[in-house]
Amino acid sequence: MKTVLTIVLFIVAAPLAGGLMAGLDRKAGAWMQSRVGPPLLQPFYDVAKLFSKQNIAVHKSQKYYVLCFLVFVILSGALFVAGQDLLLVIFALTLADVFLILGAYSVRSPYSYVGAERELVQMMAYEPMVIITAIGMYMVTKSFSVADIAAFEQNLFVKLPGIFIGLLFVLTGKLRKSPFDLSMSHHAHQEIVGGVLTEFSGAELAMVKIAYWYQNVFLLGLVCLFFASAFWLGVGAVMLTFFLEVFIDNNSARLTWQFTLASSWIAAAVLGMGNLVVLIFI
Amino acid sequence: MSYLQKSPWLIHYDASGCNGCDIEVLACLTPVYDVERFGILNIGNPKQADIFVVTGPVNEQSKAVIERIYNQMPSPKIVVAVGACACSGGIFRECYNVSGGVDKVIPVDVFVPGCAARPQSIIDGIITGLEVLDEKYKQLKDERKRRKVERANG
Numbered sequence: 001m002k003t004v005l006t007i008v009l010f011i012v013a014a015p016l017a018g019g020l021m022a023g024l025d026r027k028a029g030a031w032m033q034s035r036v037g038p039p040l041l042q043p044f045y046d047v048a049k050l051f052s053k054q055n056i057a058v059h060k061s062q063k064y065y066v067l068c069f070l071v072f073v074i075l076s077g078a079l080f081v082a083g084q085d086l087l088l089v090i091f092a093l094t095l096a097d098v099f100l101i102l103g104a105y106s107v108r109s110p111y112s113y114v115g116a117e118r119e120l121v122q123m124m125a126y127e128p129m130v131i132i133t134a135i136g137m138y139m140v141t142k143s144f145s146v147a148d149i150a151a152f153e154q155n156l157f158v159k160l161p162g163i164f165i166g167l168l169f170v171l172t173g174k175l176r177k178s179p180f181d182l183s184m185s186h187h188a189h190q191e192i193v194g195g196v197l198t199e200f201s202g203a204e205l206a207m208v209k210i211a212y213w214y215q216n217v218f219l220l221g222l223v224c225l226f227f228a229s230a231f232w233l234g235v236g237a238v239m240l241t242f243f244l245e246v247f248i249d250n251n252s253a254r255l256t257w258q259f260t261l262a263s264s265w266i267a268a269a270v271l272g273m274g275n276l277v278v279l280i281f282i
Numbered sequence: 283m284s285y286l287q288k289s290p291w292l293i294h295y296d297a298s299g300c301n302g303c304d305i306e307v308l309a310c311l312t313p314v315y316d317v318e319r320f321g322i323l324n325i326g327n328p329k330q331a332d333i334f335v336v337t338g339p340v341n342e343q344s345k346a347v348i349e350r351i352y353n354q355m356p357s358p359k360i361v362v363a364v365g366a367c368a369c370s371g372g373i374f375r376e377c378y379n380v381s382g383g384v385d386k387v388i389p390v391d392v393f394v395p396g397c398a399a400r401p402q403s404i405i406d407g408i409i410t411g412l413e414v415l416d417e418k419y420k421q422l423k424d425e426r427k428r429r430k431v432e433r434a435n436g
């Protein structure tokens with residue numbers, strides 16, 4: 001019963017939190033550029049507006065792919081808050097991403113294709129580190145279940161500092177922020193135009209945005225998991241992570257996919273694998 | 283009031299001219315004028331845009347592009363012609379390759395005068411256009427309702 005309640009709470013509250021975070025992101029970004037910036041609730045206005053636009057999807061299949069993307073993102077988040085297997089959560093999220101890529105491939109548009117291809121590269125870049133995070137948590141707590149990991153009496157961060165920093169490194173890509181925003185631009189004025197999102201419009205784009213809100217909340221939940229035994233420390237870490245990401249986003253330009261891939265893998269190898277090796281010996 | 287007014291996304295196209303108005307449109311995005319205050323984004327993608335901002339007169343080469351961008355935008359949508367050139371052809375109106383203002387090709391909802399139009403008047407033009415956008419949304423909704431009724435009645 002409690003699990004059901006948690007899941008319902010997540011499904012209702014996560015998009016609100018995610019939307020507020022997106023608003024805060026834009027506001028903070030505007031401050032960093034000494035602008036006033038949009039109202040805090042702007043992301044909600046945007047999504048509400050997108051739902052009222054005419055539907056001009058090129059293929060019907062695109063709509064289903066986007067729907068699957070949203071459903072699987074919600075599913076992975078729900079599994080996470082329900083305390084299920086961490087690996088399952090990660091794979092569900094990967095599957096969700098695959099649906100987004102299929103959606104981008106379903107339209108014959110060069111920009112959409114470029115975005116989809118770059119999204120695949122991006123997945124290749126961050127996936128090893130995410131898996132290593134799960135393995136690291138398993139090695140410390142002897143369980144893959146999120147509930148057990150969260151109930152572990154010690155702060156995971158103490159034993160997994162390398163993995164934590166490595167995860168922060170790839171999180172920039174996962175949150176679609178510069179310098180690792182390989183596959184999409186928020187405004188289509190750059191070399192890849194809109195990337196994967198080029199061909200999405202109206203209600204579909206709104207659903208993608210909502211899915212990202214869910215995903216961002218879930219990802220920050222993953223950060224929080226490192227500090228699960230001290231709740232307020234976790235909240236502090238999440239807030240710090242968020243502002244660090246916004247800061248980096250506003251102070252860097254997009255890097256090439258080669259550099260992104262290489263640096264993410266090096267981070268995974270040195271910080272992630274290094275941490276695992278140390279864990280074996282202590 | 284619909285949410286369209288709170289989150290107008292625009293696409294900007296410079297049809298030709300001297301690029302003066304073009305630069306003034308971009309000036310609206312800078313910290314001094316900061317159009318994002320109104321939720322306005324220069325989104326750059328016709329499929330996601332609500333407002334089409336055109337600067338400069340229409341010439342033989344830009345005609346097709348203007349038409350294509352306009353047709354790619356989902357309704358409700360409005361067109362704002364910025365600067366004397368976009369309104370009437372301006373100083374270029376007698377050139378052999380210029381056919382005149384933007385309204386020669388697509389329906390224009392707001393004309394912003396000036397050579398170059400000042401950022402203040404551009405923002406004012408877009409905000410004025412929001413009323414029209416809302417009006418168009420209402421029409422679209424009525425249209426949808428009417429079609430639904432028609433379909434129900436066979």
Ligand code: SF4
Binds near residue numbers: 299338364365399
């Ligand atoms: S209206 Fe004036 S400033 Fe604007 S494009 Fe034409 S000539 Fe240039």
